[in-house]
Amino acid sequence: VLLMLSCSALCGLRPAPALRPHRKKRILGGRVSRRGAWPWQCSLQSGQSGHVCGCVLIGRRWALTVAHCFEGRENAELWKVVLGLTNLDHPGAHSQTRSVRSIVVHPRYNRAVVDYDISVVQLDSEVRTSRTTPTQMETLPTPDSYCYITGWGHMGNRMPFKLQEGEVRIISMAQCQSYFDMKTITPRMLCAGYEAGTVDSCMGDSGGPLVCEEDEGLRWTLFGLTSWGSVCFSKVLGPGVYSNVTHFTAWIQQQIYVHGFLSD
Structure with a gap:
């Protein structure tokens, strides 16, 4: 049964806490997640x-x-x-x-x-x-709230063997569109990251979760799936774009x- 239809009190819980990354640490560069954190x-x-x-x-x-x-x-x-x-x-x-x-x-x-x-x-x-x-909701997180992305995407010239985690800021649709003049940001998309591209996902991260914490990290909600963005490590920087699961x-x-x- 899909959890959006029926969700027990255990939904969104995880057995091991994550190390909380500092603001603007890169998933591309590396904080390794703890076993069982995601x-x-x-x-x-x-x-x-x-x-x-x-x-x-x-x-x-x-x-x-x-x-x-x-x-x-x-x-x-x-x-x-x-x-x-x-x-x-x-x-x-x-x-x-x-x-x-x-x-x-x-x-x-x-x-x-x-x-x-x-x-x-x-x-x-x-x-x-x-x-x-993770639990799932039908409303989006508010802009400027912070969520987490995880994955094994490329880090420059290599793919990490250990799961990486990073914290990203939710960005409004209007602000996100300003970074991508040649593409339309649709209601099926959600943007998160930083203008300087200091935290972002990359090739190999696609399909991984963007989750936001509730109850001071005791419960987590799925809002996005890593989809696309600026080319990793290019000079064209901006936020990542995620499929809007809601x-x-x-x-x-x-x-x-x-x-x-x-x-x-």
């Missing part, structure tokens, strides 16, 4: 390439990621999802690997403008715990109902 973070992997994108667990058999991760490769048999990872190079005893049963790319996904950039992924079997999912609440619920029913 239990909903998962790695979307292919047999040929290993880690391709991030993803976020939203139920025992369901995950979200972005549509552009699957361009030309929507065959579920090509993919697997790995949970409980801190180090890509050493999965460890706490990791869980699941094959992918189905992939639902949003039918209105537009590659040219990276709009409707979201996909629902069905796992072939349930994960072993339900305490690994916009897709009804669509996500529908896909889980339909595909869950068909697979039973």
Whole structure:
């Protein structure tokens, strides 16, 4: 059952606290997250390439990621999802690997403008715990609030093996649009980061979660999925753009109902 439909008191909780990054520390450069700090973070992997994108667990058999991760490769048999990872190079005893049963790319996904950039992924079997999912809401966080991004994206000329975390500031739609004259920021998008680009996501982070804390960090809410932004490490700086998960609440619920029913 999708957590937006039915959420227990455990939703959004995590067994290990994160180290709180200082303002304007880079996910690109590096603060390594603590083991268990982001239990909903998962790695979307292919047999040929290993880690391709991030993803976020939203139920025992369901995950979200972005549509552009699957361009030309929507065959579920090509993919697997790995949970409980801190180090890509050493999965460890706490990791869980699941094959992918189905992939639902949003039918209105537009590659040219990276709009409707979201996909629902069905796992072939349930994960072993339900305490690994953030809550989800239908209202956006207010501008100038601070949230967190996580992932294994590129850090210059290399990809980190250890999961990175960074704190980003939510930016209003109008302010975000001012950074991207050649692209339209749509209601399906959410912007976060800094004008100087000091904290941002990069290649390999795509599909990973943007979560905001409630109750002084005791509970976490999923608002975005890493989607696109300025080219990493270029001189064109600005915030990152995330798929606005709150916009897709009804669509996500529908896909889980339909595909869950068909697979039973």
